[in-house]
Amino acid sequence: MSKIKLILVSIFVIAGVLGIYAFMSKGGDISTGKDKSLNNLSGGSIDKEYRNLKLVYSEEVEEVAFLLDFINEKGIFNKHGLNVEQVPTGKATDALAAGEADVQISGPTGPLSIFLGGGELKLLADVFNKFNNFGVSRFPEEKRSEIKKVAIKSFGKEPQIAMIVALKSLGIDTDKVEFVAVPAISARLDMMEKGNIDFMNIQSQKTMLEIGDRANRYYVIDPPEMQKGTYSSHVSIMTNKNALDNKSGELKDFVLSVQEALSAMSDNPEETKSFIQSKYGFSQDISKGFCDRLWKALENTQFIPDPGQNRSLSDLIKKEFKITDSEANADDFIYPDFAREAVSSGAK
Numbered sequence: 001m002s003k004i005k006l007i008l009v010s011i012f013v014i015a016g017v018l019g020i021y022a023f024m025s026k027g028g029d030i031s032t033g034k035d036k037s038l039n040n041l042s043g044g045s046i047d048k049e050y051r052n053l054k055l056v057y058s059e060e061v062e063e064v065a066f067l068l069d070f071i072n073e074k075g076i077f078n079k080h081g082l083n084v085e086q087v088p089t090g091k092a093t094d095a096l097a098a099g100e101a102d103v104q105i106s107g108p109t110g111p112l113s114i115f116l117g118g119g120e121l122k123l124l125a126d127v128f129n130k131f132n133n134f135g136v137s138r139f140p141e142e143k144r145s146e147i148k149k150v151a152i153k154s155f156g157k158e159p160q161i162a163m164i165v166a167l168k169s170l171g172i173d174t175d176k177v178e179f180v181a182v183p184a185i186s187a188r189l190d191m192m193e194k195g196n197i198d199f200m201n202i203q204s205q206k207t208m209l210e211i212g213d214r215a216n217r218y219y220v221i222d223p224p225e226m227q228k229g230t231y232s233s234h235v236s237i238m239t240n241k242n243a244l245d246n247k248s249g250e251l252k253d254f255v256l257s258v259q260e261a262l263s264a265m266s267d268n269p270e271e272t273k274s275f276i277q278s279k280y281g282f283s284q285d286i287s288k289g290f291c292d293r294l295w296k297a298l299e300n301t302q303f304i305p306d307p308g309q310n311r312s313l314s315d316l317i318k319k320e321f322k323i324t325d326s327e328a329n330a331d332d333f334i335y336p337d338f339a340r341e342a343v344s345s346g347a348k
Contacts, residue, residue, distance in 0.1 A: 050083035051250045053243075056101040059088035060153070062132045062204040063235055063297075064105050069279060070272075071261045080253040093157065097121060102243040103254055108236040110157040112310070113317055115333045116326040120241035123310070125255050125339035127235045127262070128301045131293035134202045135166060135221030138192060144170055147198040149178050151188040156321065161313075162233045164320060166201060166226040189214050201226070205290055206280060223293055234301060244335065252338045259303055259342035266298055304339045307331050 057064045068086055071077060077084045087101070093110030095101045097119055104111065107130070111121040139146050150167070153159040160179065167174050180197065182188045185207060188200040193214075202208055208215060227233065237258060239251055265272045269291065277287040307330075314330035317323065 049081075050078075051081055051247075051253075052083050052085070053103055053247065053250050053254055054085045054087065054101045055103050055105065055254075056087045056089050056092040056095045057104065058092055058106040058158070059090055060203055061106060061130070061235065062206065063128065063130055066276070067105070067127065067235075067258070067261065070265065070275065071257060073275065073279075074261065074264065076257045076260055076264075077254075080257050082250060082253055082257065084254070096238060096240055099240060099242050102239060102247055103251060104238045105235060105258075106238070107158040107162060107233060108238065108310075108313065109161040109317060111236075111238040112314060112330070112333055113157055113321065113323075116314065116317065116323055116328050116330070118326075118328065121333070122239055122241070122244060122335040123305055123333050124237040124239055124251065124335055125258065125303050125342070126301050126305050126309075127237060127258060127303070128294070128297040129227055129234045130162070130203065131223050131297040132203060132205050132290070133162065133166065133223050133226050133233065134205075134208055134215075135170070135226055136189075136192070136200050136202060136215050137219045137221060138195070138198045140219050144172055147172055147177065149180065149197045149199075151180050151182040151191060151197045151200040153183055154181050155179065161317065161320065162203075163201060164316070165233045167199075169226055169228040170221070185211065192218065205282070205286065209282075209286070224296065236305070239335075252341065255338040256342045256345065259339070262298060262303070263346075265294065269295070303343055304336050305334045307334060310334055 057068070065088070087095075089095060092101070092104050092106050093114065096104040096111065097114050103124075105127065108123055108126075111119075111123065115121050137144065137147060147167075150163060152163045163179070164174050167177060180191075182191060182197075182200075185200075185202060188197065189211065191197045192200060202211075202215065208220075237255060243251060272294075273287050273291045276282060276290055277284065282290065310333060311330050314333075318326065
């Protein structure tokens with residue numbers, strides 16, 4: 001062998017040895033190729049591959065964004081070996097029904113409507129009642145019967161049902177109300193200023209602060225008043241048949257992760273309040289109000305889905321959307337096994 005070839009071989013051997021040494025010094029496992037040195041956000045050593053889930057959620061429902069911010073901050077998905085792609089969208093239900101996502105967090109109205117029409121969607125857990133749904137009215141409490149024209153984001157499904165629930169809670173006869181679809185909040189306020197609508201809702205504490213001067217010209221109704229009726233407007237976890245058949249383990253751990261986050265919020269109120277204040281820049285008073293509504297929403301919600309509540313919502317959807325030919329049993333929309341396991345485990 002020539003001197004040049006001998007030198008090249010020696011270089012390659014040395015490089016290989018150094019590479020192996022570097023990998024091992026970082027905690028690598030040659031047999032698996034996994035790097036044990038990586039840490040998840042909750043501080044645990046990763047010795048497993050992440051499993052993927054695609055989540056879609058309503059971009060306008062602030063409570064869901066808060067829930068995900070809290071979970072991500074605590075590293076709870078990572079702790080349970082999940083890599084969750086989180087996609088905010090105005091068409092979350094359509095994406096879930098088309099199989100473009102594995103799981104959805106939103107109000108259940110859209111998925112339940114599709115289920116009643118023959119779609120293969122399931123509700124896995126109820127997270128909490130919506131607690132940041134503010135009402136804005138041209139009329140004071142004693143004149144609410146004069147509310148005749150109401151603006152919503154869009155017709156059908158969640159926006160309309162959420163508004164109907166709110167109006168019923170306020171004692172307003174929804175059969176005597178005209179709904180108009182106005183997607184942008186600023187455009188709804190423009191219409192209110194011109195006297196073209198009487199009532200609208202804003203599903204965000206942050207937005208209420210941003211447009212406070214305009215909204216406060218009218219009568220602002222706090223979220224608890226919007227949830228006093230027979231029905232409630234709540235946030236749930238839904239999935240489709242394909243994900244349930246092929247990713248049941250991932251879905252089970254996703255539900256467990258959400259329950260663990262809710263338990264952490266309840267068990268550590270001061271920490272939760274501090275998180276909200278620092279994350280969103282809210283004042284102490286606003287953060288306290290946010291948390292007080294959160295605690296109440298958690299108290300009033302069963303994580304394991306309630307068949308009775310689901311039947312009531314199903315009846316309301318059929319009535320409002322004139323669904324007369326559905327043979328689907330609303331009880332079959334519920335798949336409670338994962339929620340039941342999460343609750344029984346304590347999810348700590």
